[in-house]
Amino acid sequence: MRAPAMRPIALVLALCSMAAACVTQPEPCTPEWVEWKTDRVLDRFADAHRGTVRDLREVSGRIENPSVLTAIRIASLAADSKDLVRDFNEIVMPELNDAIAQCGRPQEFVPAFTGFLRREGVGEDVIDWIEAFGVFLEMQQTS
Template sequence: MLRRFAVENRDLVTDLRRLKREDGDIDPVQAILLAAKADDLRRFASSFERIIIPELQSAYDQCGKTAEFVPAFTEFLRREGVSDEALEWVGPIIALSLVIDSQN
């Protein structure tokens, strides 16, 4: 299920990977381009929460554990090659977008 979700969202995952330069710093041009995709990031995070989390929750319920959105989403992106630096940068954008989305 995660692989299919990653493939369906490959372009955005690739954009997140490109956020970190080889020297370890955040690429300002990529950051601006990614910030312009805030709506896409919101939809990406929302679809992960709407589609993947219930499936993970079902699997976790069988084991008596609870799935949480942020750790699951972060781990998914990390496994897709998104750097911790990029996650630190984009995390607040996703969180803010989700709050805005929940108020609409």
């Protein structure tokens, strides 16, 4: 009778050890760890901003010659894009910088905001627009 009772426990332990193996982090400060850490931070950020990223992806390819509806949509994305950039700088960059500090030497992080947008499938035309919009906002703040 003991053998059948042990099977579920053994199965649970086996599944737990397999799950732990899947989520264990690589050794810190190795190239694998840098990639793992960057992916985790960017994945969380993308999940938290899924709607805005989706909207930016959807207007990709329409910036050069937008329809009236697309132009209105782009205008409404301006505030969301500003918030996205702010959150990236306030959330993602400190997390990645903390990870770099943990290693005690510079690592190969490429946390650029435009790199994040490319990773999420946002088109170059939208990325160019966001960069130009960011320059415009900076000029407005210094005036």
